[in-house]
Amino acid sequence: MNITAAHSVDRQKIEAAVRMILEAIGEDPTREGLLETPARVARMYEEIFSGLHRDPAETLSARFHVDHNEVVLVKDIPFYSACEHHLLPFFGAAHVAYLPRHGVVTGLSKLARLVDLVAKRPQIQERMTNIVADTLEQELDAEGVMVVIEAEHLCMTMRGIKKPGSKTVTIASRGTYEESSRQMEILRLLNLG
Ligand SMILES: Nc1nc2c(ncn2[C@@H]2O[C@H](COP(=O)(O)OP(=O)(O)OP(=O)(O)O)[C@@H](O)[C@H]2O)c(=O)[nH]1
Numbered sequence: 448m449n450i451t452a453a454h455s456v457d458r459q460k461i462e463a464a465v466r467m468i469l470e471a472i473g474e475d476p477t478r479e480g481l482l483e484t485p486a487r488v489a490r491m492y493e494e495i496f497s498g499l500h501r502d503p504a505e506t507l508s509a510r511f512h513v514d515h516n517e518v519v520l521v522k523d524i525p526f527y528s529a530c531e532h533h534l535l536p537f538f539g540a541a542h543v544a545y546l547p548r549h550g551v552v553t554g555l556s557k558l559a560r561l562v563d564l565v566a567k568r569p570q571i572q573e574r575m576t577n578i579v580a581d582t583l584e585q586e587l588d589a590e591g592v593m594v595v596i597e598a599e600h601l602c603m604t605m606r607g608i609k610k611p612g613s614k615t616v617t618i619a620s621r622g623t624y625e626e627s628s629r630q631m632e633i634l635r636l637l638n639l640g
Pocket residue numbers: 530531532570571572573600602603607608
C-alpha cells in the first residue's frame with residue numbers, strides 16, 4: 448500500500464455520497480434533522496478510518512532492552528473496526544503476545560496503539576489479525592508472535608443471518624508460536640485452551 452501523508456479523507460465527497468444515500472432510501476436530506484448529517488458522517492469516517500494510510504510500524508516507536516526473554520502478553524485490548532463487506536462495525540478484544548529476541552521489547556501501550564491503528568480501516572478480521580502479527584514480528588524481530596482477536600460482527604447480528612452473541616475468533620501465529628504446544632500456553636493464559 449502507498450503510505451503518504453497526502454492521503455486524507457475527502458470530506459466533500461463523503462458528504463455528497465451521504466446526501467445521495469439519504470435520498471435513495473427515501474429520506475429528505477434538506478429536513479432540519481438531516482441537514483448536518485452528511486458533514487457529521489464525513490467527520491466520523493475521518494476518525495474511524497484514520498488508520499487507512501498510516502504505517503502500523505510507526506506505533507512501535509519505543510524500544511527497550513531488558514533481561515526478559517519470556518512471553519509478554521497484553522490481553523483484552525478493546526477495539527472497534529468496520530467490516531469491509533457491509534461497512535458495519537465489528538468490535539471486541541485483541542490479545543497480543545510476543546516472545547522477545549535478545550531482550551528487545553516495546554512499550555506495552557504501543558501494542559494497544561498498534562491494534563487501534565490497524566482497527567481503524569475497513570477490513571476483515573483475519574487480515575487485521577495478520578497485520579498486527581506481521582508488524583510485531585518484523586519490527587521487534589520477535590522470536591514468536593501470537594495474536595488472538597475475538598469480535599462480534601454487526602453484519603451477523605443486526606441484519607442478515609441475525610445471530611446476536613455469536614463471536615468470531617481469529618488467530619495469527621508467527622515463529623515459535625507456530626508450534627501448537629507454544630500456542631496452547633497462550634490460549635491457556637487467555638482461558639481459551
Ligand atoms: N471471513 C470473514 N468474513 C466476514 C467478515 N466480516 C463479514 N464477513 C462475511 O462476509 C460475507 C459476505 O457475503 P456475501 O454473500 O457477499 O454478502 P451478503 O449477501 O450480505 O451475506 P450475508 O451476511 O450472509 O447476508 C458474509 O458471509 C459475512 O459474514 C470477516 O471479518 N471475515
